[in-house]
Amino acid sequence: MNMDMVYVLNKDGKPLMATTRGGRVRYLLKEKKARVVSSTPFTIQLNYDTPDITQDLILGIDPGRTNIGVAVVKEDGQCVFSAHLETRNKEVPLLMKKRAAFRRQHRTQDRRRKRQRRAIAAGTTVESNTIERLLPGYEKPIVCHHIRNKEARFNNRSRPAGWLTPTANHLLQTHINLIAKIAKVLPITKVVVELNRFAFMAMDNPNIRRWEYQQGSLYGLGSVEDAVYAQQDGHCLFCKKPIDHYHHVVPRHKGGSETLANRCGLCEKHHALVHKDKAWAEKLVTRKGGMNKKYHALSVLNQIIPFLMEYLGEETPYDVYATDGKSTKGFRIAKNVPKEHYTDAYCIACSILDADTKVSAPAEPFKLKQFRRHDRQSCIRQMVDRKYLLDGKVVATNRHKAIEQKSDSLEEFREAYGDAAVSQLTVRPHLPQYKDMTRIMPGAVMAFNGSVGVMQSSIVGSFYKSTKGHKATPRRCVLLAQNAGMVFNPA
Numbered sequence: 334m335n336m337d338m339v340y341v342l343n344k345d346g347k348p349l350m351a352t353t354r355g356g357r358v359r360y361l362l363k364e365k366k367a368r369v370v371s372s373t374p375f376t377i378q379l380n381y382d383t384p385d386i387t388q389d390l391i392l393g394i395d396p397g398r399t400n401i402g403v404a405v406v407k408e409d410g411q412c413v414f415s416a417h418l419e420t421r422n423k424e425v426p427l428l429m430k431k432r433a434a435f436r437r438q439h440r441t442q443d444r445r446r447k448r449q450r451r452a453i454a455a456g457t458t459v460e461s462n463t464i465e466r467l468l469p470g471y472e473k474p475i476v477c478h479h480i481r482n483k484e485a486r487f488n489n490r491s492r493p494a495g496w497l498t499p500t501a502n503h504l505l506q507t508h509i510n511l512i513a514k515i516a517k518v519l520p521i522t523k524v525v526v527e528l529n530r531f532a533f534m535a536m537d538n539p540n541i542r543r544w545e546y547q548q549g550s551l552y553g554l555g556s557v558e559d560a561v562y563a564q565q566d567g568h569c570l571f572c573k574k575p576i577d578h579y580h581h582v583v584p585r586h587k588g589g590s591e592t593l594a595n596r597c598g599l600c601e602k603h604h605a606l607v608h609k610d611k612a613w614a615e616k617l618v619t620r621k622g623g624m625n626k627k628y629h630a631l632s633v634l635n636q637i638i639p640f641l642m643e644y645l646g647e648e649t650p651y652d653v654y655a656t657d658g659k660s661t662k663g664f665r666i667a668k669n670v671p672k673e674h675y676t677d678a679y680c681i682a683c684s685i686l687d688a689d690t691k692v693s694a695p696a697e698p699f700k701l702k703q704f705r706r707h708d709r710q711s712c713i714r715q716m717v718d719r720k721y722l723l724d725g726k727v728v729a730t731n732r733h734k735a736i737e738q739k740s741d742s743l744e745e746f747r748e749a750y751g752d753a754a755v756s757q758l759t760v761r762p763h764l765p766q767y768k769d770m771t772r773i774m775p776g777a778v779m780a781f782n783g784s785v786g787v788m789q790s791s792i793v794g795s796f797y798k799s800t801k802g803h804k805a806t807p808r809r810c811v812l813l814a815q816n817a818g819m820v821f822n823p824a
Contacts (some may be wrong), residue, residue: 338353339353339376340374340377342376342379343382344380348516348517349379349385349386350520351413351519361377361379366381373821373822374518374699389407390406390413390520390523391408391521391523392521392523392682393525393680394524394527394678395527395675395677395678397420398422398423398633399419399420400417401420402673402675402676402698403416403418403511403512403515404416404695405519410683410686410693414518414699415699417674417675417699417701419701419702421703421704422503425500425503426499426500429500430588497640498636504634504637505640505641508641509641510818511701523654523685524645524652525682526641526645526653527657527661527681528642529638557579557591561598562576565598567598570598572602576598577599578599579599580596580604582595582597582618582621594621642655654685665677668692675698676694676695679694679695700821701819701822702787703819703820704818706816718730718731719760719761720760721758723759729741729742730742743758746758773788773797776815776817777812777815778823779799779812780813781803782803784799784801785813786799786800786822786823787820797810800822
């Protein structure tokens with residue numbers, strides 16, 4: 334279906350009705366009455382004036398966190414567009430943690446020290462070089478050393494109405510951008526969204542009573558450790574011994590949380606095994622994963638759906654409708670439509686049509702993949718560790734041992750050999766290694782040995798790899814289009 338459709342824009346770039354008249358399209362292109370705007374989806378723009386006569390088109394949206402299905406349907410049930418989008422929403426929490434780490438390092442190592450030096454040089458410190466300041470959230474004044482008396486920048490920010498977490502905000506914007514991308518090639522008039530409000534406690538316990546919703550996993554318990562103790566009956570996760578350690582399944586320095594899903598109780602023996610043996614660490618993840626029921630994707634959908642409906646109702650000219658998952662499932666089963674994200678979107682769009690409308694499942698959809706367009710660390714590849722050398726040989730790395738660092742630090746070298754040996758060391762400073770700013774970013778459309786694809790990743794100086802698995806050296810690749818965020822995977 335999608336491959337037979339040609340999407341048409343008028344002279345001003347506004348979308349018209351899609352057509353399957355391939356002969357007419359070839360004639361217009363041959364006579365220079367139209368030009369090709371995009372190859373995927375195949376879109377042409379007319380070079381002459383034409384009346385903007387369109388029909389009602391219904392856009393169905395199957396929301397999701399990692400996979401979003403969309404379909405555009407005529408009032409007679411014919412599907413003129415269907416697509417499946419693979420988002421990058423799971424990357425956002427990891428990127429935010431990296432961003433927070435960079436900001437924390439910048440504040441502690443740079444800004445504060447500069448403020449101290451400037452305050453001392455300007456003579457803005459008081460006697461004994463201290464200042465007492467009453468900060469928000471504190472009952473007693475805090476003593477600040479060598480710092481000018483400026484307003485505190487933490488704990489004084491208010492969240493505006495409608496504030497969302499970065500993960501939820503990114504997902505909301507992804508849905509909005511996807512709708513706008515489709516509206517550039519098709520004259521959409523109506524939008525149907527599947528609304529689902531998930532009750533996670535009811536999903537765990539279908540027989541839950543109304544008053545039990547206020548009694549979560551920590552109800553009546555003082556801490557997460559108490560909840561872990563109650564969940565495991567005071568025994569180790571692997572054996573019947575008492576709990577000696579409350580272990581993080583995913584370590585805090587790798588983004589692990591303090592939630593019940595990421596904590597477990599272990600005895601002394603198994604706690605040591607988990608830290609020393611990778612096989613036991615994997616066994617722990619499997620064992621704990623069996624105890625958890627995670628609803629991350631459903632949780633973020635619960636957050637964004639109301640904002641998405643508000644945006645469609647207030648910021649767009651479309652007529653907005655809503656349906657639910659139960660109705661979508663019933664419609665799909667009644668019409669014998671296979672279960673996929675894009676077929677669900679098709680059923681969602683057809684839900685507002687007449688019951689006797691002829692329905693047929695859409696063919697293979699367009700594949701879209703979302704890429705990051707702006708890399709904040711695009712210029713720096715990595716920070717090289719500080720090296721300490723003795724007679725040209727590296728004997729220590731960094732002044733203090735970094736996380737997961739296996740080699741000795743300068744602190745450990747000093748403890749082992751003394752200050753006299755340290756004085757004989759030469760230092761190779763840690764400096765940034767910069768990336769090539771002219772490099773091709775992932776998401777670019779390229780020709781790999783003549784086969785068109787989207788670049789998934791690259792090894793600098795070696796080869797580029799496409800989303801289809803094609804590999805080619807840079808000399809055998811031709812750049813066709815830069816990263817546009819949401820990229821259609823060429824046929």
